[in-house]
Amino acid sequence: MADRETNRLEAFSDGVFAIAITLxxxxxxxxxxxxxxxxxxxKLLAEWPSYLAFLTSFATILIMWVNxxxxxxxxxxxxxxxxxxxxxxxxxxxVVPFPTSLVAEYLGHEGERLAAVIFNGTYIYIAICFNLLxxxxxxxxxxxxxxxxxxxxxxxxxxxxxxPVGYLVALALAFVNVTAxxxxxxxxxxxxxxxxxxxxxx
Amino acid sequence: MADRETNRLEAFSDGVFAIAITLxxxxxxxxxxxxxxxxxxxKLLAEWPSYLAFLTSFATILIMWVNxxxxxxxxxxxxxxxxxxxxxxxxxxxVVPFPTSLVAEYLGHEGERLAAVIFNGTYIYIAICFNLLxxxxxxxxxxxxxxxxxxxxxxxxxxxxxxPVGYLVALALAFVNVTAxxxxxxxxxxxxxxxxxxxxxx
Amino acid sequence: MADRETNRLEAFSDGVFAIAITLxxxxxxxxxxxxxxxxxxxKLLAEWPSYLAFLTSFATILIMWVNxxxxxxxxxxxxxxxxxxxxxxxxxxxVVPFPTSLVAEYLGHEGERLAAVIFNGTYIYIAICFNLLxxxxxxxxxxxxxxxxxxxxxxxxxxxxxxPVGYLVALALAFVNVTAxxxxxxxxxxxxxxxxxxxxxx
Amino acid sequence: MADRETNRLEAFSDGVFAIAITLxxxxxxxxxxxxxxxxxxxKLLAEWPSYLAFLTSFATILIMWVNxxxxxxxxxxxxxxxxxxxxxxxxxxxVVPFPTSLVAEYLGHEGERLAAVIFNGTYIYIAICFNLLxxxxxxxxxxxxxxxxxxxxxxxxxxxxxxPVGYLVALALAFVNVTAxxxxxxxxxxxxxxxxxxxxxx
Numbered sequence: 001m002a003d004r005e006t007n008r009l010e011a012f013s014d015g016v017f018a019i020a021i022t023l024x025x026x027x028x029x030x031x032x033x034x035x036x037x038x039x040x041x042x043k044l045l046a047e048w049p050s051y052l053a054f055l056t057s058f059a060t061i062l063i064m065w066v067n068x069x070x071x072x073x074x075x076x077x078x079x080x081x082x083x084x085x086x087x088x089x090x091x092x093x094x095v096v097p098f099p100t101s102l103v104a105e106y107l108g109h110e111g112e113r114l115a116a117v118i119f120n121g122t123y124i125y126i127a128i129c130f131n132l133l134x135x136x137x138x139x140x141x142x143x144x145x146x147x148x149x150x151x152x153x154x155x156x157x158x159x160x161x162x163x164p165v166g167y168l169v170a171l172a173l174a175f176v177n178v179t180a181x182x183x184x185x186x187x188x189x190x191x192x193x194x195x196x197x198x199x200x201x202x
Numbered sequence: 203m204a205d206r207e208t209n210r211l212e213a214f215s216d217g218v219f220a221i222a223i224t225l226x227x228x229x230x231x232x233x234x235x236x237x238x239x240x241x242x243x244x245k246l247l248a249e250w251p252s253y254l255a256f257l258t259s260f261a262t263i264l265i266m267w268v269n270x271x272x273x274x275x276x277x278x279x280x281x282x283x284x285x286x287x288x289x290x291x292x293x294x295x296x297v298v299p300f301p302t303s304l305v306a307e308y309l310g311h312e313g314e315r316l317a318a319v320i321f322n323g324t325y326i327y328i329a330i331c332f333n334l335l336x337x338x339x340x341x342x343x344x345x346x347x348x349x350x351x352x353x354x355x356x357x358x359x360x361x362x363x364x365x366p367v368g369y370l371v372a373l374a375l376a377f378v379n380v381t382a383x384x385x386x387x388x389x390x391x392x393x394x395x396x397x398x399x400x401x402x403x404x
Numbered sequence: 405m406a407d408r409e410t411n412r413l414e415a416f417s418d419g420v421f422a423i424a425i426t427l428x429x430x431x432x433x434x435x436x437x438x439x440x441x442x443x444x445x446x447k448l449l450a451e452w453p454s455y456l457a458f459l460t461s462f463a464t465i466l467i468m469w470v471n472x473x474x475x476x477x478x479x480x481x482x483x484x485x486x487x488x489x490x491x492x493x494x495x496x497x498x499v500v501p502f503p504t505s506l507v508a509e510y511l512g513h514e515g516e517r518l519a520a521v522i523f524n525g526t527y528i529y530i531a532i533c534f535n536l537l538x539x540x541x542x543x544x545x546x547x548x549x550x551x552x553x554x555x556x557x558x559x560x561x562x563x564x565x566x567x568p569v570g571y572l573v574a575l576a577l578a579f580v581n582v583t584a585x586x587x588x589x590x591x592x593x594x595x596x597x598x599x600x601x602x603x604x605x606x
Numbered sequence: 607m608a609d610r611e612t613n614r615l616e617a618f619s620d621g622v623f624a625i626a627i628t629l630x631x632x633x634x635x636x637x638x639x640x641x642x643x644x645x646x647x648x649k650l651l652a653e654w655p656s657y658l659a660f661l662t663s664f665a666t667i668l669i670m671w672v673n674x675x676x677x678x679x680x681x682x683x684x685x686x687x688x689x690x691x692x693x694x695x696x697x698x699x700x701v702v703p704f705p706t707s708l709v710a711e712y713l714g715h716e717g718e719r720l721a722a723v724i725f726n727g728t729y730i731y732i733a734i735c736f737n738l739l740x741x742x743x744x745x746x747x748x749x750x751x752x753x754x755x756x757x758x759x760x761x762x763x764x765x766x767x768x769x770p771v772g773y774l775v776a777l778a779l780a781f782v783n784v785t786a787x788x789x790x791x792x793x794x795x796x797x798x799x800x801x802x803x804x805x806x807x808x
Binding site: 210211213220221222225228285286292293296297299300303307311312313316317320 | 473
């Protein structure tokens, strides 16, 4: 029964991750009504903040799904506290399309700084939730499976601890250059995603 | 075969819960076109009814998913009546984005009372469906698994019985103060979600 | 391996059913901007064609999911033909929000007849796909599980055979009274859903 | 554990495929506000580029899901590289509704060529990702299951190798006739889907 419980928690979380990542595309707006003399290519290129925001949020949600997935290969049981922190995490994940849309709309315009702060703030919130969720499961092996790989458990502690820091730097960067701040988010996600980084031990 | 049937019922229900909870974000509207002198921060803050409605519906659907999940760890078989009441429940869940959107649009404006009544009415409907679904499964152990924990079964009967009452109070409160009524919904969901409440017996 | 294949086919189909049924809510439009003297309640009531179309499509997709589910408790293997007809069926399911939206927009206005014909036509198409899918699986036991209950197999043949007929009658009724035609669709779905109908043999 | 990891990768991917294929329907726009003398039928027929683009993308995503599904019946383990290339593939799948919407909007108007190039380019990108993903799994049997059918492995190598070619031809055709180019995409998808093609060996 304990096992079934984790399965369904993962299935529900997978659903939320999958939907949030797919809803991002709704923010790639097709230009309507080309006026005479306008070119579709020019109008599409002018939408580059949408593409940057889309790519960044896609890559970030994907990495977060990988992290979630990795955590739950080690977690063997579920309890109310785990459900609670997983809920706080999913709140952050479902919200992502909103700050993404904010950045897509305001990057390069008045208000871009606030948009970037909210964008980065969402990711900091999610990174904190990951830490709370993992601590709930792994401190004193509370909910880990009996066969959980000790090295893998430690590796997650190490990588999560520094997670919020990267996003804090990106947030600070927003006060210098907003586009660079969003770009740093994308770079962080790609860096975490590159297979060479953690090797192919699995 | 009986087991597989419940699995797929849960998977389908999980899908509906996950999508309904993620679609709520579509109602967080990004302000388009800042007029000269307008500030993004001010315009975003003016959208607070959207955020309150979003948070309330997110927390409520999440708690309802936890309840659904808890019920089905005890249910071992499925029949047509269970499918029927589960369908009525899912109808309520899929509808939630609509009253949420109503409250987000009308809170603080003419029509807010009706919006809150429909919002609370949806939750009362869902709470009644939960009772019908659980009675279909658990009265005289109709569809419970052979190993269903008797204390857990009783605990669900107890908590569901008082479920509609909280929402009725919130509905009544809408005739005094609409914002307080929506806020009570949020408080109810957080109260049910707090891990300390039901302890960590699982 | 054969078993895993059917599982994933079911999981993917469940996803499509769950999303299609949940997207229907996007068509329940919140009235924007109440003019002075207008009442929210009056404006909401004027949207009754949306609610009728929503309820009808919700009930129909739910029944179709139950049918799909029932078929696949009997089907034990998968092949390319099954994937092909399942694909045609899913095409029909994903399309449902479009004719639903058409009926919601045009019921009671010029063009309602065509809207109802397209609405009913979609359901006839889906009913035909169910027949093709089931024949692919069950004629000469092509893909049935070894332990498939013969009575259940026969019951599906019987009920699917008459499926398209009900929708043809509803289509014909659209030339007499469009609202009655949509209402008949809803009545058909509720009739099929009522647990008393097929008893509680399972 | 290795097995569970692949399961969840498939479940998440299934979710993304299912949502992307279902979101396509949001691009089938219901004509709003019929002016006097206008006919709903005429207005709907004028939307044929939407229907062509919808059908093409639906059929293509469905075939791609079948391919993904087929690959993963042979893959037995997961590693970071597989997660990475699967992520690149899912990026392509989630994007599909955007070029579909572009084609639906611009086919038959100024800008249709660029729309078709982006549409075909997305499919070429996806076809390349499929090749990278499959090579990651199957070259030197890196991640294949121990019991993977050798003929099935070879058949996938053969069919994927020529995948990008068909889309390149469709891209080139866009410079001659844009509608024919989109039509060729649809024809390719139907051709791959027809059960007669690969026989019923499974």
